[in-house]
Amino acid sequence: MDGDKKLTKEAVLEALRQVHDPDLGRDIVSLGFVSLEDIALCGDQVKVSITLTTPACPVREEMRRQAQEAILALPGVASVEVEMKANVRPTGFRGPRPVAGVRNLIAVASNKGGVGKSTVAVNLALALRNYGARVGLLDADLTGPNVPTMLGLPPGFQADKGLSIVERYGLRAVSLGFLLPPGTAVIWRGPLIGTGIRQLLHDIPWGEEGELDYLVVDLPPGTSDASMSLAQDATVTGVVIVTTPNAVSVEDALKAVSFFEKLHVPILGAIENMSY
Ligand SMILES: Nc1ncnc2c1ncn2[C@@H]1O[C@H](COP(=O)(O)OP(=O)(O)O)[C@@H](O)[C@H]1O
Ligand SMILES: [Mg+2]
Numbered sequence: 001m002d003g004d005k006k007l008t009k010e011a012v013l014e015a016l017r018q019v020h021d022p023d024l025g026r027d028i029v030s031l032g033f034v035s036l037e038d039i040a041l042c043g044d045q046v047k048v049s050i051t052l053t054t055p056a057c058p059v060r061e062e063m064r065r066q067a068q069e070a071i072l073a074l075p076g077v078a079s080v081e082v083e084m085k086a087n088v089r090p091t092g093f094r095g096p097r098p099v100a101g102v103r104n105l106i107a108v109a110s111n112k113g114g115v116g117k118s119t120v121a122v123n124l125a126l127a128l129r130n131y132g133a134r135v136g137l138l139d140a141d142l143t144g145p146n147v148p149t150m151l152g153l154p155p156g157f158q159a160d161k162g163l164s165i166v167e168r169y170g171l172r173a174v175s176l177g178f179l180l181p182p183g184t185a186v187i188w189r190g191p192l193i194g195t196g197i198r199q200l201l202h203d204i205p206w207g208e209e210g211e212l213d214y215l216v217v218d219l220p221p222g223t224s225d226a227s228m229s230l231a232q233d234a235t236v237t238g239v240v241i242v243t244t245p246n247a248v249s250v251e252d253a254l255k256a257v258s259f260f261e262k263l264h265v266p267i268l269g270a271i272e273n274m275s276y
Contacts, residue, residue, distance in 0.1 A: 007076040009039040015070040044078035046071050055086035096235050101207030102215040104237040111252030113221035116273035117242045118146040121218035129170045133213040136172040136206050141220040142196050143186050145177030156181035194229040201234050223259040231263035238268035245275045
């Protein structure tokens, strides 16, 4: 050993500060890729393990070489062994995921307002319930919620208590209309609608594991932010398109079909409402 300074782990760690991750622009010690516990000394031999965030790091060998050089330059070091490891950190999940507690999510949509989406959604939920299924109903029409009135609940009745699931006619129902007094408008831009939909899907305790057979989602008209968010944030079993016999309504329904096909949401079928 030359010099009279004893080789320490601290000195090795300090030397490793010369090694930078070119992508992150910082040294591997401050990035937490290596710490004192990763350094072993045995006489004049040094062993270090460096843990990257991905085994596919393109500069991995370059970093190993730099680390070896930096440590070999320390007085009292005869040999260096650098092990490159990787611990891939999970990122926050993005993309469609199942709604907890829900076995099947059925969306009710159309490109038009007033064709009977909400009517169909409520009656579909009640019909499934009457067959003995366990059913939830989510009003995803955040700016024009009609589910409270259709379930015979006074709009805004949860204004003081905060939004929660209401059991009504055997359904578990949630609507922003439970919070808003009648006639109150919610004016939200797209991103906020997306956040709102995500929270209603994933922050509402719809049920224990597999408890709800169906969650019926009443969408607002149009190929809107709400429909897009639903398809992007939740695993949708399929969508029911509602139309009327009116040629313009059918034209719009076909647009809705193409929209959901693009989002890879299966089309369960179409309902021609008001066909008398
Ligand atoms: N088959 C039907 N027969 C008669 N009235 C209907 C029928 N379907 C819906 N309605 C009525 O039409 C109006 C619009 O229906 P709604 O379900 O709110 O449509 P959307 O949700 O598509 O805007 C409501 O007043 C509803 O009661
Ligand atoms: Mg509606």
